Amino acid sequence: MIAKEELLLLKTKILPQGADTVLDFLASRNQQVERTHIVLENVPLLIIGRHGMIARIPVSGSVHKVSKPDEILHQLRSFFSRQETLYLFVNLPDLPVPTEVTELLKEVQDRDAQKEALRQEIDNALSIRDKDAFIRATNALNQLLGERRISNSPSRRFSV
Structure with a gap:
């Protein structure tokens, strides 16, 4: 069945x-x-x-x-x-995926990998008690998360 x-x-x-x-x-x-x-x-x-x-x-x-x-x-x-x-x-073959969609998926995967690397860096800085490394990684993560919020805004998302 x-x-x-x-x-x-x-x-x-x-x-x-x-x-x-x-x-x-x-x-x-x-x-x-x-x-x-x-x-x-x-x-x-x-x-x-x-x-x-x-x-x-x-x-x-x-x-x-x-x-x-x-x-x-x-x-x-x-x-x-x-x-x-x-x-x-x-x-049956799959429907072809447009290159724009493939590029967008790669961007999202790269950004997610960056976030995960920064979170790991923050964990490492906490475990060795390195305040400077913690602040650098936290700022970089916050900046990356801030870029995502900006790129999701309707004005950028639907612009030509």
Whole structure:
């Protein structure tokens, strides 16, 4: 069984045409869906890839292969009425992250690393009772925290 949330999370990836409705349908039948990381033979299988989908569904002793979203939904409706397990193989790329977002995340990570280093420096200064080092590190941390408050202000955040 696959979690409904895991199926719906797939909608954040680059989907082929019609896959969103198929994923919604599968989410309502998630008790009968099992995710696989290899393409299995001789089992009911739905493959979702970047450029399309293909379903191999057993019907009356033979396997029907369908690839159009409406045909897949039709086959899945009749398949799930039999209370069998459908295997799902997904090969979808993640949505590309814009470089601006990547740069912003790196800035936040760097700033967080600086804050952690300054906190460690403050702890060390306290443990060895070095007042000057404590004051320097505390001032640097306060300055860094003050810059964050300024950069979060609406005027800078939404400026072009």
